[in-house]
Structures are given as C-alpha cells and as structure tokens.
Amino acid sequence: MLDLILPIMVIIGGLWQSPIALVVLALASAYLSGKLVEVIPFTRRIIEAREAREAGRG
Numbered sequence: 001m002l003d004l005i006l007p008i009m010v011i012i013g014g015l016w017q018s019p020i021a022l023v024v025l026a027l028a029s030a031y032l033s034g035k036l037v038e039v040i041p042f043t044r045r046i047i048e049a050r051e052a053r054e055a056g057r058g
Contacts, residue, residue: 015021037043 015025038047
C-alpha cells in the first residue's frame with residue numbers, strides 16, 4: 001500500500017511548487033466534482049427539485 005501512496009505524495013508535493021499546476025489541478029477538480037454531483041442519485045434529485053421550483057416561479 002505504501003508503494004502506491006508514496007509516489008503520489010511526492011508528485012503532489014512537487015505540484016505545490018508551481019502555481020500553474022495548482023490552477024490546472026483546481027480547474028480539473030471543480031469540473032470533475034460538478035460531474036460527480038450530477039451522477040450521484042441523491043444530489044441529482046436535489047438539483048431536479050430545485051430546477052422544478054425555479055421553473056414554477058419563472
């Protein structure tokens with residue numbers, strides 16, 4: 001297990017040195033988390049309910 005975690009920690013440690021890499025990492029994380037929220041059934045129901053309420057008002 002340590003053989004998998006250690007290289008990842010070294011790579012992440014190197015990313016902290018570069019602001020460009022951090023921005024790219026932040027954008028990728030934001031995009032993937034947005035997609036993940038749409039896939040999870042519980043959060044999808046919340047989003048659909050919110051959209052239905054907004055459509056009823058508008």
